Amino acid sequence: MFILNPNAGEPIYRQLVEQIRRLIAGGQLQAGTEMPSVRELATSHAINPMTISKAYSLLETEGLLERQRGKPMVVASSPLPPEDESIRLLRIQPQLQQLIQAAQQLLISDEVLLNALAQQLSELHA
Numbered sequence: 276m277f278i279l280n281p282n283a284g285e286p287i288y289r290q291l292v293e294q295i296r297r298l299i300a301g302g303q304l305q306a307g308t309e310m311p312s313v314r315e316l317a318t319s320h321a322i323n324p325m326t327i328s329k330a331y332s333l334l335e336t337e338g339l340l341e342r343q344r345g346k347p348m349v350v351a352s353s354p355l356p357p358e359d360e361s362i363r364l365l366r367i368q369p370q371l372q373q374l375i376q377a378a379q380q381l382l383i384s385d386e387v388l389l390n391a392l393a394q395q396l397s398e399l400h401a
Contacts, residue, residue, distance in 0.1 A: 277295075287322055288327075291326075299339055300366065
C-alpha cells in the first residue's frame with residue numbers, strides 16, 4: 276500500500292504521512308478503513324516501529340486517523356471529502372518540480388521525460 280524509500284531526502288515518517296494524506300484526499304482510503312498495524316508496517320518495510328507510530332500520531336492529531344483501544348487505527352469517521360483533482364494535483368507539485376529539475380540536470384529532453392513517464396504509467400495500469 277505504501278512506498279517508503281529510506282534513501283530519499285525526506286524522512287520516512289513524512290513520506291508515510293504524505294502518502295496517507297493523499298490516499299484520504301483522493302478517496303482511496305475511506306472512513307473506517309483499517310490501517311496496517313505499526314508492527315506489521317514496520318516489519319514489511321524493515322523500519323523502526325517508532326517511525327510508523329510517529330506518522331500515525333501526527334495523522335491522529337490532524338483528525339485523519341482515529342485510535343480505537345485494542346483495535347487497529349482507522350481512517351477517521353468524518354475525514355474531509357475527497358478533494359477536487361486540481362487540488363490533489365497541487366499536492367504533488369513539489370515532486371513534479373524535483374523530477375523536472377533532475378531531468379534538466381541530467382540533460383534529459385522534455386519529450387524523453389514525458390515518454391518515460393507515460394511508459395511508467397502504462398506499466399502501472401497494466
